[in-house]
Amino acid sequence: MNREFLSIVAKLSESSNILVVGHIMPDGDDISSVLSAKIGLERLGKNVLAGIDWRIPWYFYEFEEVNQILTYEQVKERGFRPEVVLIVDASSPDRVGQFQEFFDSTTVLLMDHHATNTLFGDHNWVDTKFGSTAQMVVRVNNELGVPYDEKLATLNLMGIATDTGFFRYSNADETVFSDATKLVSLGGKVHLVSRIFENKRIEQFKLLSTMVDHLRLELDDKIVYSYLSKEDYENNNCNEDDSGGFVGELRSLRGVELAIFLSEYDSGEVHISFRSKDWFDCSKLATMLGGGGHPRAAGCTIKGDLYVIVEEVIREAKNLFLTSLTSLNDSASK
């Protein structure tokens, strides 16, 4: 058994007051991991708060437990003094936002599956072989003896399902499936997880049409990109939460290897998502641009004018794509 894993389990076991923290711009795996860890530790009689320093997209409120996740301000107001902070799914300290302030006064435990993780905790269990951080939470909860029921099993499944694109991505390996099988046998319901994506508004279809209108292909249709400006969101009566799956739609186009979606979150701030199908390393591109992630799914944030950023990002993407393609072909011909 991994030593860092055992250290984290031991620290959690001996602590009474625990703060569980997720990352900014939270996704399904992050929210699942935060809630599964929090509820698991509470079932062992511990005093636990959970926090994420970011607005949580509306569709996750399909699970009422999401209301248990506090903002940084709410955690501070409560005057909570945790002995340990358990950070899940965050690859670098900036990803936890203002919760970094707790680092000096507590022991920081870190659990993550991102290869770009900077190991910023006192104990770092980072293992890229897992398709989701939620699977790491399963193992910690099991080791701690947390009892599971339908509610906890379903919340924990959410991370496995969402980080593997509902078992469709290449990270959906045997461990992913056997972990999911186990949670389903404990009462977990994937169809309840899929509800978070079955609450679409008609406006989201209109927003998709706008994105398709902006769609461009590059490098013999191997790269596809599109963007939405703050004005596009407003014109469609939408906000950034409503375009959650759009980069996946771009990726689903025939022949595409790299899909890029740029979203103007606020004037002067652009969120960029990268997805690839077979071989392009999105995390390399995202890291070059100040972000991070996985080989097949990564992202970054850039401040400045949307249209200037679109130009810059696509230029960088094309350069790295061509360089990578050359070395791919070189190694294939060896």
Add this chain to the structure above:
Amino acid sequence: MNREFLSIVAKLSESSNILVVGHIMPDGDDISSVLSAKIGLERLGKNVLAGIDWRIPWYFYEFEEVNQILTYEQVKERGFRPEVVLIVDASSPDRVGQFQEFFDSTTVLLMDHHATNTLFGDHNWVDTKFGSTAQMVVRVNNELGVPYDEKLATLNLMGIATDTGFFRYSNADETVFSDATKLVSLGGKVHLVSRIFENKRIEQFKLLSTMVDHLRLELDDKIVYSYLSKEDYENNNCNEDDSGGFVGELRSLRGVELAIFLSEYDSGEVHISFRSKDWFDCSKLATMLGGGGHPRAAGCTIKGDLYVIVEEVIREAKNLFLTSLTSLNDSASK
């Protein structure tokens, strides 16, 4: 062990020339079951042909094995004289199209998971507890001792993945997950299956916009429906294959219980798909209209004018919906 299952295994075991037949308007489970049974039997040294009396949607050709599925005319041309016909995933004899002509001269073995199955074979293994017919093929192949490799495991996984909406529907139970885990452990790759839906054309996004333009809500937004005419398809440079996932898009709208998509396949012939989220019995509605299927997913074909059929189908749907809602509320208040 089920007696019909054992009879089918015994008949297959003792036969040398076998025709495997799927249903008209084939879906992923049907194509997966046909190919997994065919390839499995061939690995036991048998002489096997596979047939489907319908055009196979282009995106399934992502798997080159789909080329092994013959039309009725191709099977006839070869003068093939099978001892048994193995029918998979078809709920009534009309669903196999012209292949019914083989019924008089052969033993008909039937494997299916549709509750609306009319048991038209000489041996009928029909079990609605399976999320997909592909899982039944796994069991027959295992009993026969068929060796699996990545190719066969992936083809067999296709049916489990597609008939459960990539593990998102309520039929994705523990057996579905444990069967999938087993196939993944044998080399099956779900991400290769998902490729069939990652070959979109930009025109499909435009077609989706057209469908959204036709979208209507009924009964306090509990029913959503839309349609595409033959002209809509032509104007978008598409055909019916391109709208495969559209009923699922309608179903994903917030608050919707029943989604209905009507597609004019040919002038005078309309294909209708029904999907529900929680309680509405789609197969009851489809059966009333001359079709069949599952409680959460069903369909039918009606000949006549598209716009007249839209009116009729929505009227019937609303009536049954209100009747069902009344009895649902009655039983809830008891």
